[in-house]
Amino acid sequence: MALPPISDDAIKKLVERLVKIESPSGDGEAIARVVEVLAEELDGLGILTITETTEGPWLELSRGQGGALLLGHADTVWPKGTLKEMPWRDEGDWVYGPGTLDMKGGLAIGVAALRSLSPTVPFRFLVTPDEEIGSAKSRDIIEDRARQARMVIVLEAGMPGGGMKISRAGVGDFTLAIRGIESHAGLEPDKGASAIREMSHQVLWLAGLENKVMGTTLNVGVARGGTRSNVVPGRAEAFLDVRVTSRSEMDRIIATFKAPPRFDVRCRVEYTGDFNRPPMEPNSESQSWAQRARNIWESLTGEELVGARVGGASDGNYTAGLSPTLDGLGPVGQGAHARHEGVEWRFMEPRVRLIGELIAQAGRY
Numbered sequence: 437m438a439l440p441p442i443s444d445d446a447i448k449k450l451v452e453r454l455v456k457i458e459s460p461s462g463d464g465e466a467i468a469r470v471v472e473v474l475a476e477e478l479d480g481l482g483i484l485t486i487t488e489t490t491e492g493p494w495l496e497l498s499r500g501q502g503g504a505l506l507l508g509h510a511d512t513v514w515p516k517g518t519l520k521e522m523p524w525r526d527e528g529d530w531v532y533g534p535g536t537l538d539m540k541g542g543l544a545i546g547v548a549a550l551r552s553l554s555p556t557v558p559f560r561f562l563v564t565p566d567e568e569i570g571s572a573k574s575r576d577i578i579e580d581r582a583r584q585a586r587m588v589i590v591l592e593a594g595m596p597g598g599g600m601k602i603s604r605a606g607v608g609d610f611t612l613a614i615r616g617i618e619s620h621a622g623l624e625p626d627k628g629a630s631a632i633r634e635m636s637h638q639v640l641w642l643a644g645l646e647n648k649v650m651g652t653t654l655n656v657g658v659a660r661g662g663t664r665s666n667v668v669p670g671r672a673e674a675f676l677d678v679r680v681t682s683r684s685e686m687d688r689i690i691a692t693f694k695a696p697p698r699f700d701v702r703c704r705v706e707y708t709g710d711f712n713r714p715p716m717e718p719n720s721e722s723q724s725w726a727q728r729a730r731n732i733w734e735s736l737t738g739e740e741l742v743g744a745r746v747g748g749a750s751d752g753n754y755t756a757g758l759s760p761t762l763d764g765l766g767p768v769g770q771g772a773h774a775r776h777e778g779v780e781w782r783f784m785e786p787r788v789r790l791i792g793e794l795i796a797q798a799g800r801y
C-alpha cells in the first residue's frame with residue numbers, strides 16, 4: 437500500500453483546493469467535502485473510516501498498531517462568503533486565504549507526510565470537524581486515540597520562524613453571581629446588603645489569585661448589577677476568563693472558587709463554570725520527542741526549532757496528559773483567525789519531512 441509521494445506543486449494545489457471549500461464549524465456538509473478531498477488523496481494508504489456526526493464527519497486513516505497519532509481539524513473560523521473579500525492568493529513565497537494557516541495547510545502537510553512513508557510504518561490520522569468550537573463532540577475520540585498512540589503530532593500552525601508549541605494555556609470561563617439584599621438607599625440603607633459592593637471586593641480579591649510566575653491570569657471582562665441609583669443593589673454578576681499553564685494551578689483555582697470568601701456575610705457568593713480545555717504541559721517524554729524534532733529540523737534546515745509556550749488552546753490540550761504531544765508542527769505563517777492569514781511556503785517541504793521522520797521514528801518502537 438504505497439502512493440506516489442506528492443510534489444511541492446501538488447501540495448500547493450491541494451491547499452488551494454481545501455481553502456476553496458469554505459468549511460466553517462457547524463457546516464457539516466462543507467466539512468464533509470473537505471474530508472472527501474482528503475480521503476481521495478489518502479486512498480490506498482491504510483484503513484479509511486468516515487463517521488458522520490452532527491458537526492460533520494470524522495476521518496480516520498490507520499495502518500498497523502501503536503504508531504504516532506497525527507491530529508487535524510477540517511473546520512475553520514471563517515463564515516461562508518469570506519473568500520469573496522479574502523480570496524485565495526498565491527504570491528509564490530506566501531499563499532493567503534481563509535484557513536490557509538489554520539489549518540488547511542496543516543492538512544496538506546499531513547497528507548504529504550503520510551504519502552512519503554515507507555509502507556511498513558504504522559500510524560493513525562484523525563481529522564475532526566469541531567476544533568474551533570471547543571471539540572465537545574470529538575473530545576472522547578481524540579482522547580481514546582491518543583491513549584493508543586506512541587506519541588501525538590498536532591497539525592496546528594507553528595510559531596513565526598518555524599517554532600513548535602510545547603506548552604499551551606488551559607482556558608476557563610467562570611461566572612460570579614452575587615445575591616445581596618435590596619433596600620431604600622435613603623430610608624433604610626443599613627437593611628440593605630449591596631451586591632455591587634460585594635462584587636467590588638471579589639474583583640480585587642480575584643486579582644490576588646493571579647500568579648504571573650506560574651502563568652496564571654484572571655480577567656474580569658464583564659461586570660454588571662443593580663437597578664436604580666437609589667436602591668441598594670440586590671444582584672450583581674461578573675464574567676471571568678482564567679488562564680493557567682499547569683494542572684496544579686487549574687486545580688488551585690477550581691478549589692478556591694468552591695469556597696470563596698464573603699466580605700459581607702449577608703451576601704450569597706457563587707462561582708460557576710469550568711476549564712474548557714486543560715493546560716498542555718510538557719513532561720519528560722514530550723521533551724524527549726521535542727529534542728528528536730529539533731535534531732531532525734536542524735539537519736533539514738540548519739535552523740533551530742524553538743519550543744514556545746502560548747496562551748491559545750488546541751486539541752493538543754486534550755492529548756498532552758495521555759501521550760507525549762508535539763503541537764504547532766503544521767504550517768508556518770501569520771494571522772491565524774485574522775484577515776491577513778497566510779502561509780510562508782518555504783517551510784512546507786521541511787515540515788512534511790519533519791513529520792514523516794517523526795512518524796517513522798514513532799513506528800520503530
Ligand SMILES: [Zn+2]
Pocket residue numbers: 509538539567592593750
Ligand atoms: Zn486550528
